[in-house]
Structure formats: C-alpha cells, structure tokens
Amino acid sequence: MHFASDNWAGAHPAIADNLARRNGGFVKANGGSDFDLQVEQTFRDIFETDVAVHYVGTGTAANALGLSAVARPGGVVLCHSEAHIRVDECGAPEFFAAGTRLESVDGELGRFDAASLETAIGLIEDGGLNAGQVQAVSVSQLTEAGTAYDLDTIGAIADVAHGHGVPLHMDGARFANAVVALGCTPAEMSWKRGVDIVSFGGTKNGCWCAEAVLVFNPDHGRQMDYLRKRAGHIASKARFVSAQFEAYFADGLWLDLASHANRMGARVAGIIAARNRFRLAWQPQGNEVFAVGPKEAVDALAEKGAQFSHWQPPRAERHLVGEDEAMIRLVASFATTDADVAALEVALAG
Secondary structure (H helix, E strand, O other), X not given: OEOOOHHHOOOOHXXXXXXXXXXXXXXXXXXXXXXXXXXXXXXXXXXXXXXEEEEEOOHHHHHHHHHHOOOOOOEEEEEEOOOHHHHOXXXXXXXXXXXXXXXXXXXXHHOOOHHHHHHHHHHHHHOHHHHOEEEEEEEEOOOOOOOOOOHHHHHHHHHHHHHOOOOEEEEEOOHHHHHHHHOOOOOOOOHHHOOOEEEEEOHHHOOOOOEEXXXXXXXXXXXXXXXXXXXXXXXXXXXXXXXXXHHHHHHHHHHHHHHHHHHHHHHHHHHHHOXXXXXXXXXXXXXXXXXXXXXXXXXXXXXXXXXXXEEOXXXXXXXXXXXXXXXXXXXXXXXXXXXXXXXXXXXXXX
C-alpha cells in the first residue's frame, strides 16, 4: 500500500532497459551528441514547435533555473500560496534568481485566476521602486492540490502576464498527468496558451532522473546553458538523460504511464468516497487524492501498513478539516497495482 508519493516508485522497466542499451561505446559528452540532438528533436515533434531543451537533474533545479533565466533586479515571481516553488524548495528559486522574491496569489484548490493575478500585479506596480518589479508568473500543472488549470484559464493568465511584459512559467512536475486529465496535447497546454517556460518532469512518472527546462520563447533562454553550468546541472554523460526520455516518449509510453496513475488515483478516490469514516477533501483530477478523516482513523490506517502523507490543509481549504480530524494525501503512480488498491480498500473498511 505505497501511496506516499509517486517519487517512491522506481523506474519503468522500458526506461531502465534503455539505460543499459545506451550504455555501450563512447558518446560525445555534455549533451552535444547526435543521440542527444535526436531526443531533443523528439521534444520538438511532441510539442509541435522549435522548443529549446535544457536537461537538469531535479525538478527544483528546473524551476529555480527556469526562473533565474528571466531574473530582474528587485524581481518578484507571482505564484499560488501553496506552490512548490514557494513552500517546498528551500529558497532555491530565490537563491538562483539573484534575490528574487516570491509573492503569493490566493485561490481555491491550488489555482488562481486571471483577475486575482491582475490585482496582485497592480499592487506591486502601484508600490513603485520600493516594491520591486514583477519578473514572472508561475503556475503548477498539476497543482499541489492535485487539480489542473483548464486551458482557457492558462491562456487568460498568460494574457495578463504578457500584458505586463512578463513571461509565464509552468511547473510541470506532473505535466503528463495534467495532459491526460485534460485530454489535450502538450502544445495546447503550453505554448499555444502562452506559456513561455516549462519545467518538464519525467521522474515522478517512471523515469530514473530526467527533468528538463523547456523554453518556447528564445528571448528567455539565451543564458540557460551558463546558468546550468554555474549551478552544476550540465550532465557530462547526458546520453543517460536522453536514454530515459527516448524510452519515455517511445510509442506514447509517457502518456500510458500517466493514464494508469490517474486511473489508480480515481479508484482510490472512489473507495474513499464510499467509506463512512473518511471523505474526499475535493474531487481529484490526476493521481493525487486528498482525504479527511478522524485522527484515530488516520492512525489506524497507518498501523495497517498504508503509506501516505499527513498533509497540512491549504490555506483556502482549512475549513474543510475539523478539530479532531486530519488531512492525508495518497498518490498513485505508474507502478500502483490492482493489489495495492484492493489492500487499501480492505484497510479502509476495517
């Protein structure tokens, strides 16, 4: 009953096998080989545009370096109050982006809208020199609440950001899960809706260690290689990152893995919704499920061997949790099995 995080799962066998297959012989280092360029072209085919692809080792590095590429003196990045870049990255975006400040835009279920963003930008602009200047807007897709921004909302947020002369960044640690949830193409969820930079995650969805900063607007990526090198994220044996993405994209594997994770998440949500002692905090859209129950029931579930995360309720959703209750997060992955879900159902029934 491993539902603590999709990061707990290993690598998909096809990806692990491809690492071994690409291990032999000698290949140009630092990402400049013909093989690396071939995989970069695959990214361009999938996104239907001439996107610049920059490998990094972690999702935090992708976010921090992606935002540092658009850093400004006195810069402010606007993001949701629960955004990963704001609460879960130990100040990495602020550190790598030369003193950037992260300011929150509130909204329900991990999302903010264009009107709230317009208000937040206006407050900073009205503050003049003392308040600094907006340098970027960032959205998470999926969000930290396991929800997805719909395409129209992404487009509206991009319009506001661009109207004030700043780019839109997307934290896509679970990009594949969001694409599947919305039933759209990668292009439709990114540059076709005005997204300028994507932190593209593969690690949560079956890769071993494969993340990339995707830059759709070349004006924002001219210094990216220098930023990666300075931060220690130019992989000398980049072919092993390329090997992961090669297998990840082959025959649509990445979307199959995300579809499976989302389906397993939906099954977990259905089981919780049918229980008396637990209830869904809200309806999930991807592979993350948030539930609320009595603290003693949460403890009992853990004692039965279920792995999950105790979750601090988001600011806008704190009213959903009673004094003697707790919120938990359960995350399905590409490796979640029918047996895992069945065992959880038994544990919840007791």
